[in-house]
Amino acid sequence: MSKQQMMSNNIVDLTVENFQQVILETSREKLVLIDFWAEWCEPCKDLMPILEKIAGDYPDTLLLAKVDCERQQEVAAQFGIRNLPTVMVVKDAQPIDGFAGVQPESEIRAMLAKYLPAPEDEYLQKASECLSEGDYAGAFPFAKQAYEINPDNIDSKYLYIDCLIETGALPQAKTLLGEIKMVDQDQRYQTLQGKIELAEQAADTPEIRALFEQAEAEPDNLQVKVDLAVALYQVQRSEEALELLYSVLLKDFGFGEAKKFMLDVINALPDGDALKSTYRRKVYSLMY
8 A cells, every 4th residue: 555545544634524423423432633724725735745745654553634624614703713724633532632723744744643553562562462472583673763763762662682692793783772861770771781792792692702713713614603603693693703704705705515505594684674685785795
């Protein structure tokens, strides 16, 4: 379904005939935004596309009801409209907010944000459902989407950091955790800090240190690099593992199981992880 089709589903012309359904019934299920306009009103024509665009972003929770005040004078009189354009917010059959004249889109969105669920809430909910089953890989793309929609939402940020830790992206997790302001550092902050410390300790094994030393001493030994990549992947140091495997394939594309293992690592990364698309492109560029 296109965005235009979605928009048409939650935009109606408010008339005497559907007044009861929209104002008394629909407003109990979703927020109703009433746009009072007229054909002769130039500012109305500037405002309407803004309201339609906003309505398109909330297909399930907002209804835009447009009132042509020339044709629907009875409806306009019902609300005591004196100036155009006028916008009114109705919830549970009662006007709760509104404004007269043309307002910037940002201010209209800020007003509506007091009454509408945040755009990222749906993704947060889906991520939380995955986490309740211990599925961090499944939660990752939803947590990432929620964070990207609103990086200032502290719940989104904490959830995304948790997913980064559990899927092995420790450097990025540390960077984001370090950005959290003192005022937002609650128990979740302490918990995630502890998780990062434990993950770092677990990821630095004697075997890995020994393989690093051997790789430095024998820079042309491709098998050592593959062995080190396997060890790094086992402790969720996926980016380092992929870098090593890619360096092996650059030297010898058919070396041992390097290509197969690299594709396995890429496919095991959660959807939405930037590493997944980056290294998939790199391998395909070598293949074709």
